[in-house]
Amino acid sequence: MIRILASVCGLVAEHPMTRKRADSFKIALDTLREELRAGVHRAGSRLTANDIAERLSLSQTPVREALSRLAGEGLLLDRRGQGFFVQSLAEQDLIALFRLELELLLIACDERSSLPPLDLDRLVPTATETPPDAAFVLASERLFRVFASASSPPLARHLARLQDQLAPLRTVEPRVLHGLPAEFGQLLDVISSGATETVRSALNAFFARRIGVAAALIRALDAADTIESI
Structure with a gap:
């Protein structure tokens, strides 16, 4: 009961792994957003979590989460079963x-x-x-x-x-x-x-x-x- 109350009041420190994952997600999200804004990735090109994770020295899970977030914001196209692609504007x-x-x-x-x-x-x-x-x-x-x-x-x-x-x-x-x-x-x-x-x-x-x-x-x-x- 004490631990539950402490957690509600924000007194229990965030687990290091949780914090690390959140940091990794932010790194992936911020990096990819800036790259997309700058036109680093060619329109229509496919972005893979594996390649990005390796390049940024991150695990694939936060990278996938960042790709999904950017797709939700209209910066990427999420083609189910095919992956994420850079939007091509007519x-x-x-x-x-x-x-x-x-x-x-x-x-x-x-x-x-x-x-x-x-x-x-x-x-x-x-x-x-x-x-x-x-x-x-x-x-x-x-x-x-x-x-x-x-x-x-x-x-x-x-x-x-x-x-x-x-x-x-x-x-x-x-x-x-x-x-x-x-x-x-x-x-x-x-x-x-x-x-x-x-x-x-x-x-x-x-x-x-x-x-x-x-x-x-x-x-x-x-x-x-x-x-x-x-």
């Missing part, structure tokens, strides 16, 4: 995801009470984090998360999931779109101003630009995959 899929992200941000625009002070140095990654052009792709993603969080944390979590799905295609934006630093600067100024209609207009323009080059983004990602595989 042009219409990409357009739909961009439109969904826009809609979430427009909801945030209508519902937010106030936007906290923005720290530009925190939004724009340093040169050691990512190449200069790509920095502004990540900066806009961070800006949108801050913006959504000011409205609703649950909305921000849905936005983050969409951004993870879009991330591989957004990595090739610098190859397709010009003027990303200037675009980000204007977007930051508009969102900081807080004028709802101006913000809505800027968000519509931002995503219209990307929807207009959806096919080109897919071709650029395919070309990058081909170059890396040679």
